Amino acid sequence: MKIVLVAGARPNFVKLSPLFYALRRFGENPLVIHTGQHYDYELSQAFFEDFDLPEPDFYFGVGSDTNLKQISKMLSRAEDVLKGIKPDVVVVFGDVNSTLALAVASKHLRITLAHVEAGLRSRDWSMPEEINRITTDALSDILFSPSYDATENLLEEGKPPESIFTVGNIMIDSLIKVRPKAEAAEFWKELGLNRGGYLLATLHRPVNVDDERRLRRIISVLNELHRRYPVVLPLHPRTKKNMDRWGIKADFIAIKPLRYVHFLSLMLGSALVITDSGGVQEETTFLGIPCITLRPNTERPITVKMGTNELVKSPEDLFEAVERRFGRFKKTEIPLWDGRTALRISKVLLSLSERGNFSSL
Ligand code: UDP
Numbered sequence: 497m498k499i500v501l502v503a504g505a506r507p508n509f510v511k512l513s514p515l516f517y518a519l520r521r522f523g524e525n526p527l528v529i530h531t532g533q534h535y536d537y538e539l540s541q542a543f544f545e546d547f548d549l550p551e552p553d554f555y556f557g558v559g560s561d562t563n564l565k566q567i568s569k570m571l572s573r574a575e576d577v578l579k580g581i582k583p584d585v586v587v588v589f590g591d592v593n594s595t596l597a598l599a600v601a602s603k604h605l606r607i608t609l610a611h612v613e614a615g616l617r618s619r620d621w622s623m624p625e626e627i628n629r630i631t632t633d634a635l636s637d638i639l640f641s642p643s644y645d646a647t648e649n650l651l652e653e654g655k656p657p658e659s660i661f662t663v664g665n666i667m668i669d670s671l672i673k674v675r676p677k678a679e680a681a682e683f684w685k686e687l688g689l690n691r692g693g694y695l696l697a698t699l700h701r702p703v704n705v706d707d708e709r710r711l712r713r714i715i716s717v718l719n720e721l722h723r724r725y726p727v728v729l730p731l732h733p734r735t736k737k738n739m740d741r742w743g744i745k746a747d748f749i750a751i752k753p754l755r756y757v758h759f760l761s762l763m764l765g766s767a768l769v770i771t772d773s774g775g776v777q778e779e780t781t782f783l784g785i786p787c788i789t790l791r792p793n794t795e796r797p798i799t800v801k802m803g804t805n806e807l808v809k810s811p812e813d814l815f816e817a818v819e820r821r822f823g824r825f826k827k828t829e830i831p832l833w834d835g836r837t838a839l840r841i842s843k844v845l846l847s848l849s850e851r852g853n854f855s856s857l
Contacts, residue, residue, distance in 0.1 A: 504533035504594025509543035514669035514838035542755035570597035614639035615646030618795035664832025672835035683761035700732035722748035
């Protein structure tokens with residue numbers, strides 16, 4: 497079977513790697529397209545190293561640009577590359593621009609399309625990710641859902657039940673695999689921190705970092721929090737660029753984006769995480785670490801339902817929420833978040849291919 501796996505941005509690499517290796521175990525030889533949506537060493541190459549992935553077979557090198565320019569560059573490269581490969585199936589992950597572009601290109605070229613992480617909904621159309629995930633699901637022939645609530649969303653939207661496979665959360669496969677290395681790394685020690693004594697933060701969503709006033713307010717609360725508990729924030733390039741541009745100063749521990757094994761290590765040692773990331777909400781929930789999500793909504797409501805994640809809209813409410821939740825770990829269990837998602841996806845793809853079902857989907 498000719499399978500193409502598509503990645504472009506940091507969270508994609510975490511999701512692609514388990515499937516790449518599971519398919520290899522079944523004797524398949526998946527090809528990897530990297531669009532180059534993320535290209536900094538810390539957001540791209542470091543993940544290939546941590547997950548022991550070979551160089552991508554195709555690199556588009558689109559670089560940073562506006563969302564639409566990025567998507568249009570990817571579309572035109574995808575057409576040529578996919579016409580050359582003639583894959584049986586293209587697998588896209590998550591909700592980034594690369595996901596949408598390769599979904600549109602595959603569908604136009606009548607190639608079977610599978611979406612890993614189907615069915616998540618924030619119901620907030622102002623988020624580019626919501627546009628990407630809803631459109632990708634609409635185009636996909638095979639929908640791999642991470643949880644039963646996401647499956648419900650797909651059914652409510654009228655997707656054919658036979659196209660939906662509830663397989664679990666593939667990010668958790670990576671987490672489970674890398675966890676022993678991350679535990680052993682004790683990366684907090686390198687920053688002079690004590691296990692269970694600090695806050696870990698990540699920030700990169702446009703709603704938080706592209707508005708000068710809001711970014712100032714958030715950084716000023718983190719500065720204030722740092723006087724009470726140490727705060728570590730691996731700065732996403734987008735956030736750093738805006739802080740530099742607007743002269744916003746961090747008093748807390750602001751470091752480069754971390755490679756996965758070090759970030760997971762810091763997460764494991766933290767007493768609480770503040771984030772606007774999608775994946776980090778899930779990882780903290782799996783680990784039972786309290787998480788505060790600085791957003792008005794989430795496409796991952798299961799993390800709130802489990803009681804580990806709390807949405808905080810306004811930076812002014814952050815201090816109180818941190819005080820209330822610091823160190824309050826909670827045991828959680830979500831069906832199918834068990835490290836075997838990539839295996840389940842591989843089995844579905846192989847059985848559809850054996851039955852010659854791709855063409856009839
Ligand atoms: N991550 C990382 N290093 C960092 C910050 C995040 O390895 O400095 C990992 C994190 O553990 C998760 C993924 O990157 O697996 C999430 O990516 P991101 O927050 O960029 O994307 P989102 O999940 O919001 O789409």
